[in-house]
Amino acid sequence: MEKIIIPALKxxxxxxxxxxRTSVARQLKVSLEDLGTITVLRRSVDARKKADVCFxxxxxxxxxxxxxxRILGEERLHASRFAPALQPPLVHGTQLQRGPVLVVGMGPGGLFAAWQLAREGYRPLLIDRGKAIEDRVLDVSAYWATGRADPESNPLFGEGGAGTFSDGKLTARSKDPRCALVIDTFLACGAPQEIGLLSKPHLGTDxxxxxxxxxxxxxxxxxGEVRFSTKLEEIRTENGRVTGVTLLHQGQREQIPVSALVLAIGQGARDTYTYLYTAGVAMAPKAFALGIRAEHPQQLINQSQYGPFAGHPRLGAADYVLKTQVGDRGVYSFCMCPGGFVVASGAGPGQMVVNGMSNFRRDAQNANAALVVQVFPExxxxxxxxxxxxxxxWEQAAxxxxxxxxxxxxxxxxxxxxARPTTAFGSVTPSFRPGVTGADISRCLPGFVTDSLRGAMGTFAREIQGFDMDDAVLTAVESRTSAPLRILRDESMQSPTHRGLYPVGEGAGxxxxxxxxxxxxxxxxxAIISQFAP
Ligand SMILES: Cc1cc2nc3c(=O)[nH]c(=O)nc-3n(C[C@H](O)[C@H](O)[C@H](O)COP(=O)(O)OP(=O)(O)OC[C@H]3O[C@@H](n4cnc5c(N)ncnc54)[C@H](O)[C@@H]3O)c2cc1C
Incomplete structure (x- = not known):
């Protein structure tokens, strides 16, 4: 038997x-006896024809x-033969380490950097200012119940980083083969098997x-060594190279030498960014987006996307992606969470930040998504x-x-x-906890954001029927779609001003x-492995 890849079957x-099996034989115009095992590698919903929604x-x-x-022809047969891609082995450098490689931040950027280093025998030190997930869950629950965030243990800080209380969408636009390594590692750590199969996989916060x-x-x-409630406070350099750091743990300061510093601190650590800027680490402002989170009945989204097939048990909750241009600004949906909740994602008083989260089953009443407008350094x-x-x-205004x-x-x-304030909500109940205040939310948005959002709703309603329904709920303010600055790095991934400093992930831009x-x-x-000996 030949093993061949067929990219698109219905x-x-x-x-x-x-x-x-019978359908595959028909689609490929071969007899059933000519077919051996059929393994589905990827599955996506095809809802282009509402009368015939299928996979x-x-x-x-x-x-x-x-x-x-016969199926492929001689030439294409050769190209379609299945050959699993192998990760090339990593080549270790020879430079001796003068201290551990320090990885700061236990979001996905820091966790995967530390995991790769540990796998290759580098024994990294991995720290996070927040707590281990078991304790963090309690702090976040208390925050959502009372509205009061622990400034060091909250939806942004702690093990797992910012995305831990999220929908856990695992989509990436990148074609980098390392994406597959990330998915395989999640699978090895107990993620549901579906994430290896679906074209838009998600883990769910659970x-x-x-x-x-x-x-x-x-x-x-x-x-590797892992330390919680340990904050990077200062960086020491000699001749433009990072040689050590000061760590803060329960009021105690400790100075340690480091060979390299991976900085994966996310976008919530405003105090650390301010310190890095004053310490002369090269950075630049960057465009981002700001707006609100919209909630609709999930049923309305299912109906619009799947027509008569809405509610089919194998389809699950439908998602959407919306984008348009209003004047010179892009307006788009972001981080859509089917069957989820709108959650508070601040790290302290004065930070009213909303975001979205859902469980793996995505079975809550409302669909939510950020609707945001491009914001430029100008x-x-x-x-x-x-x-x-x-x-x-704008977080303070909200x-x-x-x-x-x-x-x-x-x-x-x-x-x-x-353009009037809300005094009572209708058929859609806001899911945000501890609760919402009916208001005129344009008062906590820049005027151009309000105007662009209003200008976009008609276009969005042509894509998703009923999207502009009167009772949909808009909650403010969605301000952390991406980092508003970039820590500069060169092709070796190091800061041009601080050699040995590797800015990584979302917060670094x-x-x-x-x-x-x-x-x-x-x-x-x-990059670090290629430089140092384990
Ligand atoms: C509610 C929510 C929902 C989201 N949903 C999704 C989704 O469904 N899919 C998706 O792909 N993305 C989602 N995102 C975005 C995603 O979470 C981030 O892109 C991702 O977590 C960034 O990873 P990171 O490692 O760069 O930083 P982060 O995950 O932000 O981690 C940074 C870590 O650094 C620590 N830290 C900061 N400063 C210091 C310091 N000075 N010393 C020590 N430690 C420090 C923090 O405590 C934190 O744990 C969501 C984000 C939020 C907030």
Missing amino acids: MGLDDTPDSF QVRCLVEAAPKAAR NLRRVVAALRQEIIALG DFGPSPLDGLRFQQR WDLGGTEGLAPACRMGDFLK YAGGIVSSAVDGLKAAQ
């Missing part, structure tokens, strides 16, 4: 293994040699919490810290508009479009999500 929503699948098919030739704890255990088992100023100040200004500590300002879509941050962490680790 699979019916109600197909059984037997009926799918599109990429398959590894065993076919008799004659049939394989699985993410287990997976990051398993990854930490693996790093320790491979010889809107906030030329200094690398100006974007952080701009974010903080905090003040919420009125009572921890309540988010929110309004009905109908009121937002007619090089990634936009869980997988891309993890890949960036792997790249930094590989």
Whole structure:
């Protein structure tokens, strides 16, 4: 039998293994006897024709040699033969280490950097200012119940990083082969098998919490050291090279030498960015996006995307991606969470930041997504810290508009479009905890953001029927879609001003999500491995 890859086959929503086999034979115009095992490698929903919603699948098919030739032709047969890609072995450098490689931050960027280093025998030291996931979960629950965040243990700080309390979407636009390594590692750490199969995989916050704890255990088992509640406070340099750091743990300071420093601190650590800027680490301002989080009934989204097939048990909750241009600004949906919740993602008083989260089953009542507008350095100023100040200004405005500590300002879509405050909500119940205050949310958004969002809703409603329904809930402010600054690095991934400093992940401006941050962490680790001996 030949093993060949068929990139796009149709699979019916109600197909059984037997009926799918028959259908494959029909689609490939071969007899059933010519087919061996059929393995589905990737599956995505094809909802282009509402009357015929189905799956599109990429398959590894065993076919008799004659049939394989007939299916593909001689030339294409050669190109389609299945050959699993192997990761090339890493070459270790020869420079001796004068201290451990320090990895700061236990989000995906830091975790995967430390995991790669530990796997290659480098015994990294991995620290996070926040707590281990088991304790962090308690702190985050208390925050969502009371609106009061622990400044060092919250949805942004602690084991797993910012995405731990999220939908856990594992999509990345990158074609980097390291994406597959990230997915395989999640699988090895106990993630559900589907993530290896679906074209838009997601873990859900429930699985993410287990997976990051398993990854930490693996790093320790491979010889790495992990310290929680330990903050990077200062960096020491000699001749432009990082030689040591000061760590702060429960009020005690410790100075340690380091051979290299991977900085994967996410975008929430405004104090650390301010320190790095004053310490002369080269940075630049960067465009980002700001807006609100919209909530609709999940059923409305399912109906619009899947038509008569909405609610089919094999389809699950539908998602959407929306984008348009209003004047010279892009307006788009971001981090859409089917069947999820709108959650508070601040790290202290004055930070009213909303985001989205869901469990693996995505079975909550509402769909939510960020609707955001592009913001450019011309809107906030030329200094690398100006974007952080701009974010903080609108987060504070949302905090003040919420009125009572921890309540988010929110309004009905109908009121937002007619520029009036909301006094009561309708058929869509806001999911944000501890609660929302009905308000005119344009008061906590820059005028150009309000205008662009209003200008975009008509276009969005043509894509998703009912998207501009009066009772949809808009909650403010969605301010952390990506970092407003970039820590500069050269092709060796090191800071041009601080050699041995490897800025990594979303906060440093090089990634936009869980997988891309993890890949960036792997790249930094590989750059360090190529320089130093284990
Ligand atoms: C609610 C929410 C939902 C999201 N949903 C998704 C999603 O579904 N899919 C997706 O791909 N992305 C999602 N994201 C984005 C994703 O979480 C980030 O892109 C990703 O976590 C960035 O990884 P990172 O390693 O760069 O930084 P982070 O994950 O932010 O981790 C940084 C870590 O550094 C630590 N730290 C900071 N400063 C210091 C210091 N001075 N000393 C020691 N430690 C420090 C912090 O405590 C933190 O744990 C979501 C984000 C949020 C907030």
